[in-house]
Amino acid sequence: MTHATLPDTQPQPDKRSWWRRHQVAVSPWLFLAPGMIFFLVYVIVPIFQSFQISLLRWDGLGAPEYIGLRNYQELYYDDAFYTALRNNLLWLLLYLLAIPAGLFIALFLNQTVTGIRLYKSLFFFPFVISQVVVGLVFTWFYDPTFGLLNIILGWVGLGPVNVLGDPTYVTYGIIAAGLWPQTAYCMILYLTGLNGVNPEQIEAGRLDNAKGWKMLWYIIIPQLKPATFIAFVVTIIGALRSFDLISIMTNGGPFGESRVLSFYMFEVALSEYGFRMGYGAAIAVVLFLIMLCFIAYFLWSMYQEDKGR
Amino acid sequence: MFPTPVAKTSRTWRITYQGLLPVVLVIWLLPLISIAVFSIKPDSDFTTGNYWGWPGSFEGFANYGRVFFDSDMPRYLLNSVLITVPTVIGCMVLSSMTGFALGIYKFRANLWIFFMFVAGNFVPFQILMVPVRDLTLQMGLYNTKTGLVLFHIAFQTGFRTLFMRNFIRALPYELIEAARVEGVAEWRIFWYVVLPLMKPALAAMAVLVFTFIWNDYFWAVVLTQGVESQPVTAGITSFNAQYRAAYHLMSAGSIVAALPPVAMFFLMQKHFIAGLTLGAVK
Secondary structure: OOOOOOOOOOOOOOOOOHHHHHHHHHHHHHHHHHHHHHHHHHHHHHHHHHHHHOOEEOOOOOOOEEOOOHHHHHHHOOHHHHHHHHHHHHHHHHHOOHHHHHHHHHHHHOOOOOOHHHHHHHHHHHHHOOHHHHHHHHHHHHOOOOOHHHHHHHHOOOOOOOHHHOOOOHHHHHHHHHHHHHHHHHHHHHHHHHHOOOHHHHHHHHHOOOOHHHHHHHHHHHHOHHHHHHHHHHHHHHHHHOOHHHHHHOOOOOOOOOOOHHHHHHHHHHEOOEOOHHHHHHHHHHHHHHHHHHHHHHHHHHHHHHHOO | OOOOOHHHOOHHHHHHHHHHHHHHHHHHOHHHHHHHHHOOOOHHHHHOOOOOOOOOOOOHHHHHHHHHHOOOHHHHHHHHHHHHHHHHHHHHHHHHHHHHHHHHOOOOOHHHHHHHHHHHHHOOOHHHHHHHHHHHHHOOOOOOHHHHHHHHHHHHHHHHHHHHHHHHHOOOHHHHHHHHHOOOOHHHHHHHHHHHHOHHHHHHHHHHHHHHHHHOOHHHHHHOOOOOOOOHHHHHHHHHHHOOOOHHHHHHHHHHHHHHHHHHHHHOHHHHHHHHOOOOOO
16 A cells, blocks of 8 residues: 655665654545545445345344345346336436436526526425425325316316326326426536536637527537536436335335336335345345446546546 | 527517516426415315315414424424434535545545545445445444434545545645645645635535435435434325325425425525536536
């Protein structure tokens, strides 16, 4: 790790104390130690432990039994797992809509009329409130007896839909609720991004007769790349972590049709379906492997950027 | 500026835009507005089916009064505060140190440690659930606020390290070198040179961590159980079970639960946004 910078053969021994001589080499480790210990104990080690637990049959209390890959074998034949996996992919794909939607709202709000600051913060509101509340609000919005959605549908002559009670619509309904705060997040990222767009390039574009969509596509969006990157990262992470909304709005139902991996694993490991820690851990491992592809990509992008400095 | 400022466009578009803004805002916030209206309605409105109409009478005080004096809500709110505030402080302490170490010193493992923090944070945290719950149980901290706080500090530190390190990287390095030449000890450089410059980053981090932890639901459900330790996000579900179908009370309860982060956001908006963009978008 860290080595002495002065060779032993030096004729004139350094009179400064050991600490003085090695301060610069040792200090970073001292500064890192508390944070790293916390992080190792609570984050890094548990990742590996989960891999290990996924090979066990364990109820969380008694003695665990090693069963090899049997949990994964069971997953392979588990229909509920595939439903959850399919829903996870849906979440990933549809959640990304938050990025263009956020950009669109940001463009709409990027003006300098009176009170625009207040408008911007009010548009950001949904992101600041807890997903538990968002879930509750949308549950009422979809409610078949009094929900606003069905009232609005009634105006155009469409029959009442029980969004959260219908296996075909339920996941879409929950994703729509999730898109609301996520769009607000992307919007704020783009608003800050738009602030930093080079005005000279816009003028140059205007001189070249670039307008509207063309201007947006060729001049603005390339300059918003850092904002888009962060929006992409947070949206992907948000989609894979989705749990709160499902737990609040449907609790996985109807018939488990709205489960995603993160919810399913929670259900398997910590609910009335029994405390199957090993099976839950196996599901978490699958989720982790999906995420790993994205993590690798994110880190690679960050590494490229870091090299550029 | 893009799109073209309305001031430079035709009069009709300017007026349309100004008229459009509030309309779009109301549509965007409709779900929130509706629970705000629900929360001041009387009980009778819901039994007579007057869900979306004008409130039959103003019952705001009565409804919010019941939330505060007739339920466990104040207890949950206090728990949330006792979980959130220590987490914010712990996270500020730890991540300003890790950020300093990774931002200032050049050593071989630097980038790898940095990546460890970042990667650990992109992890879907469900993979931590079983081991962390077990660890908390073994430490005897299951169903305590401390157990939740310790985990939150650890997990948030990773993400905040990324933010702090980027911020410190952007500081003029000459300052630190000058201090070293003067023979200033490293911890003094941290304390007297870098920390004062980190104030905006620390503020940004504090509001952001506050919001995230306040709104956390997953870990609250995994690591705590009862009224003595659960934060308000988890408490609201038992509150709702208690007042099943009492929409006016559920709305009032939700608003109370959601308010602190909202207030935080309005008070420290500038810092909040700086924090969200990770300092990468200026």
